[in-house]
Amino acid sequence: MFLSAAQVEGLYEKALLFAERKGFKVEHDGLLTALKSAGASADAKSQIVTFGRSLVEDALRVAPSSFKLAAIDPLNDLPLPHPSGGFYGRTNTGATRYLEPGGAEPRPVTLDDVGTWATLTGQMENIGFCGFPSVSNVPQEIADVEAMRRLLGASSKHVWVQPYTDESLKYLIEMALVAGGGQDELRKRPIMSLITCSLTPFLFKPMDAEVLLAACRQGIPIHACSLPSAGGTSPITPIGSVFVAAVEVLAMIVMAQLLAPGHPVIGTTLMFAMDMHSGRVNHSSPEALRAAAQAVQLVKQAFGVPTHTYGAGSDSPVFDTQTTTEAAVQTSIVALAGADILGAAGQFETATSISPLQLILDNEVMGLLKAVKRGGPIDDDALGWQTMLDVAHGGTFLTTDHTYEHCRDVWMTKLFTRDAPDVWRGRNHGDLLQRLEARYRDIIEHPAGAFLSDDVGAALDEVVGHARQALT
Amino acid sequence: MSPYDDLKLNVETGKRDAVQAQVKQALDEGRPAQEILQEGLVAAMDVVGAKMEAEEMFIPEVLRAAKTMEAGLEILKPLLAVGDMRISGTVLVGTVKGDLHDIGKNLVAMLLSSAGFEVKDLGINVEPATFVEKVKETGADFLGMSALLTTTMPMMQATVDALEAAGLRQQVTVLIGGAPVTQAFADQIGADGYASDAGAAIKVAKELGAVAK
Numbered sequence: 001m002f003l004s005a006a007q008v009e010g011l012y013e014k015a016l017l018f019a020e021r022k023g024f025k026v027e028h029d030g031l032l033t034a035l036k037s038a039g040a041s042a043d044a045k046s047q048i049v050t051f052g053r054s055l056v057e058d059a060l061r062v063a064p065s066s067f068k069l070a071a072i073d074p075l076n077d078l079p080l081p082h083p084s085g086g087f088y089g090r091t092n093t094g095a096t097r098y099l100e101p102g103g104a105e106p107r108p109v110t111l112d113d114v115g116t117w118a119t120l121t122g123q124m125e126n127i128g129f130c131g132f133p134s135v136s137n138v139p140q141e142i143a144d145v146e147a148m149r150r151l152l153g154a155s156s157k158h159v160w161v162q163p164y165t166d167e168s169l170k171y172l173i174e175m176a177l178v179a180g181g182g183q184d185e186l187r188k189r190p191i192m193s194l195i196t197c198s199l200t201p202f203l204f205k206p207m208d209a210e211v212l213l214a215a216c217r218q219g220i221p222i223h224a225c226s227l228p229s230a231g232g233t234s235p236i237t238p239i240g241s242v243f244v245a246a247v248e249v250l251a252m253i254v255m256a257q258l259l260a261p262g263h264p265v266i267g268t269t270l271m272f273a274m275d276m277h278s279g280r281v282n283h284s285s286p287e288a289l290r291a292a293a294q295a296v297q298l299v300k301q302a303f304g305v306p307t308h309t310y311g312a313g314s315d316s317p318v319f320d321t322q323t324t325t326e327a328a329v330q331t332s333i334v335a336l337a338g339a340d341i342l343g344a345a346g347q348f349e350t351a352t353s354i355s356p357l358q359l360i361l362d363n364e365v366m367g368l369l370k371a372v373k374r375g376g377p378i379d380d381d382a383l384g385w386q387t388m389l390d391v392a393h394g395g396t397f398l399t400t401d402h403t404y405e406h407c408r409d410v411w412m413t414k415l416f417t418r419d420a421p422d423v424w425r426g427r428n429h430g431d432l433l434q435r436l437e438a439r440y441r442d443i444i445e446h447p448a449g450a451f452l453s454d455d456v457g458a459a460l461d462e463v464v465g466h467a468r469q470a471l472t
Numbered sequence: 473m474s475p476y477d478d479l480k481l482n483v484e485t486g487k488r489d490a491v492q493a494q495v496k497q498a499l500d501e502g503r504p505a506q507e508i509l510q511e512g513l514v515a516a517m518d519v520v521g522a523k524m525e526a527e528e529m530f531i532p533e534v535l536r537a538a539k540t541m542e543a544g545l546e547i548l549k550p551l552l553a554v555g556d557m558r559i560s561g562t563v564l565v566g567t568v569k570g571d572l573h574d575i576g577k578n579l580v581a582m583l584l585s586s587a588g589f590e591v592k593d594l595g596i597n598v599e600p601a602t603f604v605e606k607v608k609e610t611g612a613d614f615l616g617m618s619a620l621l622t623t624t625m626p627m628m629q630a631t632v633d634a635l636e637a638a639g640l641r642q643q644v645t646v647l648i649g650g651a652p653v654t655q656a657f658a659d660q661i662g663a664d665g666y667a668s669d670a671g672a673a674i675k676v677a678k679e680l681g682a683v684a685k
Binding site for chain 2: 134143274
């Protein structure tokens with residue numbers, strides 16, 4: 001692991017100290033009042049909230065370590081943590097540019113791209129849920145509402161949503177209520193989760209406070225998200241940056257539990273590091289990767305909630321071999337660090353651009369890593385103990401019953417090839433890029449059908465119509 | 473060898489006390505304040521700018537050098553005549569409406585300031601109308617807008633449109649930047665310049681300033 005037990009314990013103690021002494025600024029009177037009533041120390045003038053040790057520990061005791069992110073199709077429900085010790089992938093959210101397969105340059109994201117993105121995600125077995133990129137060809141006041149409508153029309157999976165404004169939040173929740181079957185049903189089976197972010201360091205803005213309050217009111221799970229940039233919004237030393245992310249996530253866990261004890265919260269630490277030459281932030285540097293792994297471990301072990309971080313993506317400005325390499329490294333490190341959700345599938349240019357081909361590749365790499373992580377018991381059967389005793393010295397295992405019984409346990413790739421060169425040429429399967437393009441075409445030409453009834457679709461359209469009327 | 477070589481090196485390496493002592497010593501020796509400024513402090517920052525562009529210096533080192541230069545300048549200021557301190561231009565900077573991120577914008581502001589620009593920082597979450605009002609009020613040469621969020625980039629377009637509507641677009645050079653911003657986006661919204669990072673912002677501002685003059 002990336003932190004020792006003693007280091008986790010030490011950082012936990014420091015986090016409690018920080019929450020009690022320094023605290024957090026919350027720029028929302030309603031939330032401040034609610035936190036004060038629930039036992040936090042909140043100063044209306046300075047807007048600083050501090051949490052005493054017992055309050056934090058009580059909150060961590062009631063914060064659930066396991067719960068379910070429901071999907072529109074129950075077959076795609078996501079129990080957390082993953083039942084076989086694996087993880088779930090999720091797509092990029094918020095990118096502005098879209099690289100068409102075969103395209104030379106990314107272009108602005110359109111509403112149709114959201115549909116394509118959701119269609120692809122529907123057939124990615126390792127991508128558990130979908131977010132929407134940032135659409136350019138609709139009025140920006142309702143871009144999130146329009147994108148969510150398109151997502152719900154094309155996806156049978158859980159959706160995660162980052163509201164763009166206070167005003168649009170109401171319509172996004174209305175859509176979740178419509179698609180999720182009403183308030184009680186949505187509470188039981190939350191088909192949507194919401195992102196609430198700190199403004200690092202140690203500040204919570206009104207909109208994120210609104211999201212937190214609304215999520216707790218409706219029983220919608222929260223991805224409590226901190227995005228520190230080491231050297232900019234957090235200490236340049238990776239562990240300092242990890243600490244900032246952890247205490248901000250801790251604050252959101254505590255706030256959620258004070259508002260609604262037992263509310264599901266996912267500790268979401270998206271770690272960046274500032275490039276000290278250019279000032280740009282990146283997430284593929286070794287410092288950011290180490291921080292991502294350490295933050296996952298700290299939040300999971302110290303706070304006991306499911307974790308989520310970037311588990312794909314690249315800082316490369318173009319879709320190339322750097323993109324695929326950095327994404328695979330990110331997946332490997334974060335998966336092995338124990339993250340429950342690996343985000344950012346399909347993205348490059350530090351979350352700004354997305355590529356359907358990279359999404360398909362990330363899905364494959366995540367499948368590989370899930371297979372690596374799949375543990376299982378170490379018993380006589382796993383060892384092949386009897387077979388070892390039976391086999392002749394210098395003999396073979398190929399013909400044994402043990403091999404026969406377990407030969408299908410292995411992970412089968414859908415994209416990579418291990419053919420001998422002549423076989424590969426003979427099959428005419430092309431290189432990886434060509435295979436990715438073929439898979440993309442196959443999915444787009446054979447999309448899965450609609451998942452929501454016409455009635456639900458019409459009701460969603462009505463919500464979008466109201467949003468258009470009110471916000472544009 | 474220039475009499476200011478040591479001073480320049482001390483500015484570059486951020487030795488504030490040494491720079492202040494050397495500036496005082498130069499004055500005591502009868503050297504003109506304007507000469508100390510140009511051949512010592514400004515020349516040092518030219519080296520720093522070149523080293524930053526060549527990726528030989530890190531941003532925190534550049535900022536330390538800029539602060540050190542300012543410490544020396546404080547001593548000279550009372551002795552400088554109006555016009556001795558050449559200003560490259562006045563720049564308004566701000567993060568666009570809906571966006572609360574200011575590290576990049578602050579970095580650009582600090583570097584512009586150290587490069588001789590007069591900087592007025594409008595802060596974060598700045599409405600297009602506020603940008604317009606401040607351009608009108610200050611007669612700024614440049615307007616620098618920053619956005620970190622992809623969702624707030626359209627506010628740059630809204631601001632450019634608002635400047636156009638107010639009849640001010642031709643009197644101010646519009647520069648944009650921020651992680652998701654690109655040259656193509658700058659072209660699309662009709663901005664005059666785009667900078668991919670803080671160092672580039674200085675270069676672009678100087679180039680566009682020279683063209684404007």
